[in-house]
Amino acid sequence: MKNLTTLDKIAYSFLIIIFGLGIYFANTDLTYFDEVYTVEDGFVENGSAIFLFISSMLLLYRFFKLYKYKKTLWKVGILAMSVLFFFGAGEEISWGQRIFDVQSSEYFLQNNAQGETNLHNMVVDGKKVNKIIFSQLLTVVLVLYLIVTPFLYRKFEWVKNLANIFAVPIVKWHYTIAFLVGTALLVFISSNRKWEIYELSFSVIFLLIFMSPLNKGIYTKQ
Incomplete structure (x- = not known):
């Protein structure tokens, strides 16, 4: 626990409450879990969008703040991540x-599939894009x-240099452990709406990563 920042502790406490309530409602009142706790445009789904958006804005802020100090590939990398998380936030809502x-x-x-203006629920040749790209591919990436x-x-200096450059x-x-624990906890939730909670944990933990990565020097003027 000594390696955790105050923000880490607050965020993990928040996720423990979210998962705890989710597991409780899913096993005592599944209707409430599906139609209130994880409902479309509810607290959980909107929370995911908010945290993804904050990550995007944080990266964009760093892009402009350090623009004149960094090389082109650094700018390309951080701007691409900002756009990616902005896209994720937009898709979520x-x-x-x-x-x-x-x-x-x-x-x-x-x-x-839901008659909405987004890409992750699109159906191509009878298959949902969400399942192919946003689930299977995302799992591999994660x-x-x-x-x-x-x-x-x-372990390898060239990997370190490549990551820092971009x-x-x-x-x-x-x-990493937090992600694995969150994934394991999904076993206790039978509803398909459980993925809304998982997406919220994804957005929170990635914001923590951007706030305090191992290679935090990439966000300095050097």
Whole structure:
């Protein structure tokens, strides 16, 4: 615990409460879990969007703050991550469609599993993009990033240099453990809506990683 920042402790406490309540409701009142706790545009889903957006803005702030001190590849790396997390935040709330009461176009009504204006619920040849890209591919990416990359970063100098050049934040092991624990806890939730909680934990932990990576020097003027 001594290696945890105050923000880490607050965030982990928050996630313990979120998972704890989720497991409780899923096993005592599944209807409440599905229709209130993890409902579309509810606290959990909007929380994910908010944390993803904060990560995007944090990266964008660092991009402009350090612009004149950094090389092109660093700028490309951090700007690409900022755009990626902004995209994730937008997708999470269907780009504000329900917030601003915007009707989906005919294309999305016909090709989106939920009739919403987003890409992750699109259906192509009878298969949901969410399952192919945002689940299977994302799983591979997370394993590589959270487990393989930190190990290689500590072992090989060329990996360390490459990560630093592209402004890729390297996770501290307790962030990896937090992800694994969160993944394991999903076993205790039978509802398919459990992925909303997982997405919230994803957004919170990634914000922590951006706030305090192992290679925090990538966010300095050097």
